[in-house]
Amino acid sequence: MAKLKLKRHVINRDWCKGCGICVHFCPQHVLELDDQDKVFAARPQDCVCCKLCELRCPDLAIEVETEEEMIWADR
Amino acid sequence: MATKDYIRERFFPHIWCPGCGHGIIMNALLHAIEQIGLKKNDIVMVSGIGCSSRISGYLDFHTLHTIHGRALAFATGVKISRPELTLLVPMGDGDALSIGGNHFIHACRRNIDMTAIVMNNRVYGMTGGQYSPLSGYGTYATTAPYMNIDQDFDVVQLATASGATFVARSTTYHVHEMTAILKAAILHKGFSVVEVMSQCPTYFGRKNKEGSASDMMEKFRARTVPLGSKKKQEDPTLIERGIFVDKQMPEYCEEYQKIIGRAMKDK
Numbered sequence: 001m002a003k004l005k006l007k008r009h010v011i012n013r014d015w016c017k018g019c020g021i022c023v024h025f026c027p028q029h030v031l032e033l034d035d036q037d038k039v040f041a042a043r044p045q046d047c048v049c050c051k052l053c054e055l056r057c058p059d060l061a062i063e064v065e066t067e068e069e070m071i072w073a074d075r
Numbered sequence: 076m077a078t079k080d081y082i083r084e085r086f087f088p089h090i091w092c093p094g095c096g097h098g099i100i101m102n103a104l105l106h107a108i109e110q111i112g113l114k115k116n117d118i119v120m121v122s123g124i125g126c127s128s129r130i131s132g133y134l135d136f137h138t139l140h141t142i143h144g145r146a147l148a149f150a151t152g153v154k155i156s157r158p159e160l161t162l163l164v165p166m167g168d169g170d171a172l173s174i175g176g177n178h179f180i181h182a183c184r185r186n187i188d189m190t191a192i193v194m195n196n197r198v199y200g201m202t203g204g205q206y207s208p209l210s211g212y213g214t215y216a217t218t219a220p221y222m223n224i225d226q227d228f229d230v231v232q233l234a235t236a237s238g239a240t241f242v243a244r245s246t247t248y249h250v251h252e253m254t255a256i257l258k259a260a261i262l263h264k265g266f267s268v269v270e271v272m273s274q275c276p277t278y279f280g281r282k283n284k285e286g287s288a289s290d291m292m293e294k295f296r297a298r299t300v301p302l303g304s305k306k307k308q309e310d311p312t313l314i315e316r317g318i319f320v321d322k323q324m325p326e327y328c329e330e331y332q333k334i335i336g337r338a339m340k341d342k
């Protein structure tokens with residue numbers, strides 16, 4: 001079975017306007033705004049790769065880069 | 076093709092305010108187009124005037140940024156001459172239903188194959204927060220500081236009664252649903268209307284004390300239900316989402332071709 005594994009959050013700081021939608025709706029509370037009101041992944045290890053931040057971003061400023069991890073049922 | 080390949084990066088960051096729902100609609104539309112696998116050259120996007128209408132500048136299709144309320148008329152001209160192209164017509168609520176109201180109902184009636192997307196933030200965002208025919212009774216706007224007493228249109232009912240053959244509603248909170256609906260609307264043969272409830276935190280939000288963009292989206296979550304849900308019977312003020320109409324009727328360009336055929340027979 002293949003499961004999505006996080007590579008990284010690609011954030012375009014020039015496009016991010018700090019609206020906070022991604023921060024508010026992340027089910028895992030992975031994201032935060034920094035002191036310049038730009039988003040960053042504060043807890044990437046908690047990311048479940050649902051990509052809701054990417055899909056709800058009005059500014060196309062965040063992308064969740066993932067890779068497929070193979071999980072064997074007998075392990 | 077990745078969604079980023081469909082945009083004109085040189086015009087980014089876009090002009091929309093922080094948290095404006097119009098960007099989320101653009102995002103979902105890009106995903107819908109990418110999932111269908113449409114080529115940039117096969118799409119014509121025609122818009123009018125408004126914050127919403129600025130969308131055509133950001134997307135790398137054939138694009139026409141036309142005049143307020145008349146996008147559907149321009150789109151009709153393009154579609155009649157090049158019926159093989161996919162026509163997308165994003166409109167603001169004012170654009171579609173105040174100044175463009177007449178174009179809207181007649182485009183629905185003709186069933187010409189295109190997709191009208193009403194980016195409904197219930198306000199004139201671009202010109203400073205005037206109320207629109209979708210603001211509704213009891214709302215506030217820069218032109219209704221003591222309260223708006225005009226009742227609003229229901230876009231879904233209006234489009235249905237006017238004869239649109241695909242009619243749907245979603246919100247900027249429900250991004251997966253919105254993408255699926257936009258996909259179905261684009262693939263539908265005939266006139267499709269998709270109303271997307273969108274937030275304007277700058278004007279509608281501020282005037283109506285609805286809080287941040289996220290708060291406004293939370294309200295879309297709380298105040299809407301899927302079509303046919305039991306909750307709607309218990310609370311009729313809830314707004315339904317989903318596909319309300321999906322039917323086949325003679326399409327305008329095809330009927331027009333038949334008329335040309337008839338006229339040419341005697342020549």
Ligand SMILES: Cc1ncc(C[n+]2csc(CCOP(=O)(O)OP(=O)(O)O)c2C)c(N)n1
Nearest residue numbers: 125126127143167168169170198199200201
């Ligand atoms: C013929 C004409 N009348 C009026 C205007 C002024 N005007 C520009 S945008 C707009 C309304 C915008 O509201 P909406 O369509 O809801 O789009 P939004 O900005 O909210 O996305 C108006 C009245 C105009 N540009 N042209």
Ligand code: SF4
Nearest residue numbers: 091092095126200275
């Ligand atoms: S004024 Fe409203 S509709 Fe216009 S860009 Fe700002 S938030 Fe969006």
Ligand SMILES: [Mg+2]
Nearest residue numbers: 167168198199
């Ligand atoms: Mg509007």
